[in-house]
Amino acid sequence: MSTPPRRIADIIARAAAPDPVPTAIVHPCDAHALGGALEAARAGLILPVLVGPEIKIRAAAEEAGLDITPFELVAVEHSHAAADEACRLVRAGRVAAVMKGSLHTDELLAAVVNADSGLRTDRRMSHVFIFEVPDYPRLLLVSDAAINIAPDLATKKDIVQNAIDCALALGIEAPGVAVLAAVETVHPAMPATIDAAALSKMAQRGQIVGATVDGPLAFDNAISPDAKAAKHIVSEVAGRADVLIAPDIEAGNMLAKQLTYFSGALSAGIVVGARVPIVLTSRADDEATRLASCAAALLLARHKRLKPPQ
Template sequence: MTTFEQILKRAESLPSVTVAVAAAADHEVLEAVRDAKQHGIAQFLLFGDQDKIKEIAAEIGLELAEEEVTHAKSVQEAALLAVTAVKERRADVMMKGMVQTSDFLRAVLNKEKGLRTGKVLSHVASFEVPGFDRLIHVTDPALNVAPTLPEKAQITQNIIDFCHSLGNTEPKIAALAAVEVVNPNMQATLDAAALSQMNRRGQIKGALVDGPFALDNAISLESAEHKGVTGPVAGQADVLLVPDIEAGNILYKSMVYFAKAKIGALVLGAAAPVILTSRADSAEAKLYSIAMAVLQADYTKRR
């Protein structure tokens, strides 16, 4: 699937999921809830300020049954109630509403009620960029601050499984650095080369992994050819594996604010799909993230 409309159409053909939303009292969040229900891809359990949720729902034409809304005294309590609903299998997916990422993730990682699996959790932001013939997936722009090589290997496996859920059976993954050559003084280039070799040796499977790449020769065939960078990933990357959270966060926001890209975002590696978008992201971005979570949930059930 190369567009969010294709992902949304695919989600419409699958069984709907139940999404537990933490701190749902927000216009953009509830507009996404309304649109997802209209598309028939999800049902919802909403946790947060009950009066405010109902007030916003009335303003935007979202009809809610009493059992769909649970009052929480704080956003932290809302996050714990949402993750408990998923843990108890009353919901299939957890979604971040108007709550800080740190509070949301604290609930996801809660030792008793959270969604830990023993794997490294990682974040993917998927972008539909004007002028590109494919979705571009950026990982990890939100969770892992300065991942080690073993952590990058797990992040890579997470994104491979995610791409498979979208129907891309052999994604092209570019491990990014500032330059496209190995420099012993630049750890990102050493890690990228190691990941590439791990892929060649069969330690990382289900994708083509190469690097290091600079951003230009990872996504532009013209740039790759001009610089003499070759291989099946060069200029054709589906996935941009960033070296650290600073690079990923800047790239994420550049895509949204400079490139005007459409976006969807998830946390990977948890016991259930977790929707993690920025509080500033649009209702459309949150809807696309819900659709991605539907595909992820279906893929997990079929594995």
């Protein structure tokens, strides 16, 4: 495994503890899913509870040469049942996080958002990417690039609050949140700028808490002090954003993939806003990404336990 960059490595180091988080691994029926879970267990991040068809899980472990005997295995018939069972384990207090295995993301999230048996809260769920970007002096969080397709203002409020909670859990003090648009001024023909201005005002009035929120901001003046100065922008967030809020899933997804493929950024990612953090892994993820995602989920789970009621 390649050595993770410093700030991602710091997250993994902060998360490792004598009390790893019991985590439901949903349908871990291939070497990637099992290997990622066991690597996180060896790092002291999670205590895996393997949920899925027993024959398939044991076959995958044998084929990959992985020892799963130390871990609990909850046998169910198929992937749908595994997703449902993982939600039941959360509601029963048996696990404090969920990690996607070798099933489709939509299948897992369908169980999570079920109104009767899922993991919904009074807040909309959203995905948060956590990036280690070369030459950027801090972690950079991007949301939402994976779940909410065309969020309205109420959904964007939850997306912002979820991202702030994630930033705080990662140890980012007083995070700066930039709500992105194509320009940094409110334009009546560009709804993203109107939503951004509204979110900024909502933060000022205490409807969003824990961070300084500003928008609309274009990408350049959100992250570049030179762009901020050139455009004479007066803002506590511009030029030093910790969190970037995309106007829709297309913009967020393209931004996240550009950071990965053009900038060589290392990423982690979790779903926030459910009863527990959810780790969405991909077959393309390397071990460092899987570890960082599990570490972020662990830190968020701890943050949720320690956070005083509002």
